[in-house]
Structures are given as C-alpha cells and as structure tokens.
Amino acid sequence: IYSFTLHCIVYDSGIKKELQTNGSAAAAAMIQTYLDEQDNIQLNIGITGESGSGKSSFVNAFRGIHNSDKKRAAPTGVKETTTDPTPYPHPNHPNVTLWDLPGIGTTKFPADEYLKKIEFERFDFFIIISADRFRENDVKLAEEIQKMKKKFYFVRSKIDHNIRDEEETQGSEFNEEETLKEIREDCIQGRVESPQVFLVSSRKLNLYDFHLLEKTLQEELLAHKRNALLLALPNVSLEIIIKKKEALQARIKYRAGVSALGAFTPVPGLSFGADMIMMVTTIRQYQATFGLDSESLQRLAQTVGLPLDELRAVMTSPLAGKEINKDLIIKLVSCSVVDLSLTATEEGFRFIPLFGIPAAMTLSSVSTYTTLNMFLNMLADDAQKVFEKALGLDTTV
Template structure:
C-alpha cells in the first residue's frame, strides 16, 4: 500500500507529464529518487569518557575493524576531543557524531549542548559502560526540555555478562542477569527523575546479540516518516527482520525506476532506452549488493567478526550477483538467460517502429521489463543476504 508521500509524488509526476511531457516527468522522478537517497540524518552519540562511544559509532556504520578507513579512533583513554562527524560509508547523508565526554574541562555539563550545537542532531544516544551518572541524567533532562529524543545504551554488555558468569558459575542464568542489569539501570535513572527511561543493552562487538534490534525498532518508530528508510538502509544487517525491511524499502522504489524507463522509451531514438535501462540496473543492483553486505569488503569484515571462514559465507550464496562485480556485461548475461526478459526487450525495440501506437507500446514494455528485472535481482540478493546472515549469526532465512 502506497504511503501519503508516495501518492503525492505520483500526482506531481502525472501533472508534470501532462503539462511538460515525458522528459520533464522523467526528470521529476529522478529528482525524487535523488532526494530519497540523500535525506540527511544526524545521530549524536555521547557519554562519559571511556564509555565506548567510538566503538559504537564504528559498529553502527558496519565498521568492525579499527584500522578501516573512516573508523572513529578508540582506546582506553578519551580519544574524542572534538565534535567529530563520521559519515556512513555507503550512505554519506547519514552521519554519526562522536561527541566528547560530557563533564570534561572543555565541555562542562552546563554548557555541553550549546558547545556541541544541539540543534543539528535528530536524536541522541547516551552511552555508559556501567551505571549512568549524574551528568548523563542532566544531559537527558536538557535534551528532553528542548524537545528531542534520547536513548540510553549500556555498552560492553558482553563483558558484564561474562564477568557475572565467572562469578556465579553454575548459578548463572543469562536471561536473569540481563533482566537484573536492565531493571537496575532503569530504577537508577528513575531515582534521578528520568520518567520511563528507554534503556538498551548492547555489545558493539556483537550487535546481533542483546538489545540492538530493539534499539533499531524504537528509532524507526520514533523518527519522522521521511527519514525511516534512510535510517533503515544504513543499519547493519544484524537480524533477518532488518534484511526484510531493507528489501521492502528497495521494492517501494522500483515503480519509480520503471517509470523513468518507460518515459525514456517514449523518446523515438533507437537504442537509447536499452542502454539507459542497463545503466540503471547496474547502478541500482550495485546499491542492493552493498546495502545487503554482499560485496567483498563487507563479507570479509563479517567473517572476521563472526569468526566464520570467508569461504563458508561465500559457499551459501547462489546468485551470480553476489560473487561478481556488478557491471553491464553481468546484467545482460543474467537477463539473456531468461527468454521472457529478452522477449520484452525485443518487443520494446520492435514496437518503436510501429506508427501511432508504437511509442506507447514500447514505453509499456520498457516499464514491465525494468520492473520485473529489478524485482528479480532484489529477490536474489535479499535471499542470499538471509543465507549469509544465518551462516554467520545463526538466524533463520525467512525473507
């Protein structure tokens, strides 16, 4: 079902088509798609020195190796001395801002929000490695007073759980331990006058464990509708539901891409439509591959993090789109294996020369062939993303 913003866009495109013709309508669609891909999202990550802010910033952006390009520096000492933006490697309009620890001489608690330029952030994540302190609470109260959202994250929870297991031995229960930690943190914040605090237990080294998926769901629910897909596509693939939602988000764009294809096909120039369609398919499928974490660098990083041989992850992938660089030769080769797809393309070019009804028919065939191809490629990559997730992290493969 189309959402209200989609319906409004479709009306604007239809108006542009009737008023100024196919080229103007195609440009309008492309403008919408460009905006869709570049909606800014600014996430502030703050907390006291040594709380694990930088590690969380890296993990959220899918950077698991501190030596990787663009990684936020981490360490036992305070490594964040300035307000530092870290763009997402695949979606640069999404920035995580690693803020200096609150309460330092350069960033005193009473001037903190002004010094970090509070207004530019969509929401705040307040991180602590153990219990939340008075400065954390003061910051949360001030954020709340100024009308923005904040979330408490207990980091390094895997270390805490491991310590409890060592201490309790045979009496240890992970479920009970996590509940006690969560309840203690919530009660501590309530005693400091935070009403109904949202607390999430997270291991930045193992985002698929504990509460990260709950944090993702909460953020998705709380942020403005136009930014939800932006947040979702930038999220690491830590569970099957995120992969399913990414597939759904990409699927919602396909009708627009197919419409661009149809409008270009309305131009009476042989060969232009086919070349444009292939270029669009290459660009779009490359985005699918990167966002689902199926390109080489992401697979290597996942293999290291999950302690699974890279060859094992590659062995479960069946689509040629996952095992090769996405280029026009590969796309044409895959399309040529489908007689139906080739017949649609041939029909599009053939109808171009039919008087009167030829151009509308060519546009229709172009829409159908692009729409079908993109859904096929999206299905292939989403399915392999689920298989890789199951192999690395032990989840089911429901798409």
C-alpha cells in the same frame, strides 16, 4: 496515452501533471530528482557518554567496521580518545553520519555548556552510552535534551562482559533473563521520566536489545528519515534484511516510470541502453545496502573472524562475487526468457503507428520492474545466507 501508461506504474498526481504539461523528459527528470532526494536524506546521530563507556566501539559496530581498522574506525581506548565532535559517515550510505562526541563533563566540554559546544541543533537524536550505571552528567544531558524536544536513548554497553562475569560468579544459579532485567532496572533508578534503556554488546549486535533499539528508532524517527536509517543498519537480524528489501522494492515502480518515459523517444536501442545504465547503478545500490560488495564482505569477515571465501561460498546468485557492470547485467537479462522477449517486443512495437510508442512504454516499464525485482530477490537471498553463515547458523536448512 501518457496518463494510461503512467497510471500503470506511478501513482503520483504531481508526476502525471508534469508529464501532461511539460512532456516525458521533464516527468522523468522529476521522478529521478525524487529518487536522488531519497538517497541523500541526511541523518545525524549523536553518540555521547562518559569516557570509557564504549562510544567509539558502538560507532564502529553500527557502521560494520572493526575497531582495528585504522583508516575508518573511530579510535577506542580506556582513556577519553574523542576531544572534539567527530563525524563518521557510514561507508555505504554517507548521508547517514554517526558523531562520536566528547564525554560530557570533561574540562573542555563541561556539563552546563555541553549542548551548545557540540552544536546540538544538527543532530536528529542522541544515544547516551554507559558501561555501568548512568551517572549524574548523563542524566543532566538527558534532561536538557528533553527540554529541547529531541529524542535520546540510553544504551548500556558491554553487556556481554557483564553476563560473563555474573555467570562466573553465580555458577549453576545463573539466570540470564533475570540478570538482564536487574541490569536494566539498575541503570537509571527513576532519575529520568520514562527512560528507554537498551542493553547492547557492540561485539555482538545480534544479541540483547539492539533489535529493540532499531525498532524504536524506526517508530520514532520522522517518516522521511526512517528509510535512511534502515538502509544503513547492519544486518544483525533477518527482520532487518526483509525490511531493507521491502524499502528498496517500494522504489522500483518509480524506476519503472523513468524507464517507460525513456521509451517514449522513438529511437531503437536508446531506451534499452538507458535502462541498462540505470539498472547497473540500482543493483550496485542493492548490493551495498545488503553488505554484499567486496569491501563490506571483507569488513564482515574481519569482524566475525571468518575467511572471506567462506562467506562468499554461501552466496548462490549469479551476482555473487562479481563486479556489477553493464555487460554482466545484459548477460543475465539475456538468460531470462521473459525479460528478453519483453525487450524484443518493445523494440518491435516502435514501428507500429499510433499504438506502437505507448505499447513500447508499457513493455519497458514491465521489463524494468520485473528485472529489478529479480535481482533484488537474488541479493536479499544472498544477504540472508551470509548473515546465517556469519552467525554460525546452518545455511542448508
């Protein structure tokens, strides 16, 4: 009975063994522990460079926070505003932390002692930012990071300013693609072996090379850290939204497994109540990951200079603009004929000897799987519409 039910929803020999050895409660706890671990994988990103390079602006843009947000933003300015390594956790994914590091070569952080003073070991990778050509200290830092077998990436910031200036200078002869190519080639001039240089505007992450930086980080990060980065990324492309949806979708089978194991308890209504609590928590996570919670939408509205109501107006799901709670989810599930019939059938099966409990477990897993996929699709669609509205694209196409 156990093996059949679990085989349908979770393909993990360790969980099956736990189920057979210690029972359904222990197996459910094992799955939940796995999910909790996935949600709390720590990722520490070091952002460094000389003073005035745009480090703090990049930290803020990555976290979806406007520079003017005095409560959450890393302070920006033309002078060095970072005097010590300062952590800035992601507002929706606090397991992902961007560290605004002091500029290398300052009196307090001389180049030859820099890595030791910032406690190099705690960072998963470094992003070295410059507003023009990378300087000697940047190159020295990159060489030291290479020696210690960690990854670094050069980011050339404020590209939108450079493009604007070049367009004004060259007039009708201006070619953006050629200009970007020249800037990229001029950044390092062969000082570092196989450098990766990404041209980025913190004001417009959807332009230039941010998507290439994101793709490279995804490819080169350790496997267990990739999703932590992905779920925290700002929605600067439709591709990122799709990847987030796929990552969240891959976990639904585990939540369906917890639901099935919870249905083993032959108490009418208990499984449904537990499932509703789990769904509320999970759907709130989806909402935050897609940046559709109230605070995230307010930050986005501030960043793109649109009224909050205009962003909310393009969202069409029944979750739009609502607080995710148990009553709302029950109401929406009740409107779904398939989910409602599955739930009713599950409760009815409990009273059938021998066959009833395993059938109820299977139906519980199918109901949870179907419902979470439905809400995930709704929120992913809303995220796409909000993204298009934020960029001024035609959301009616």
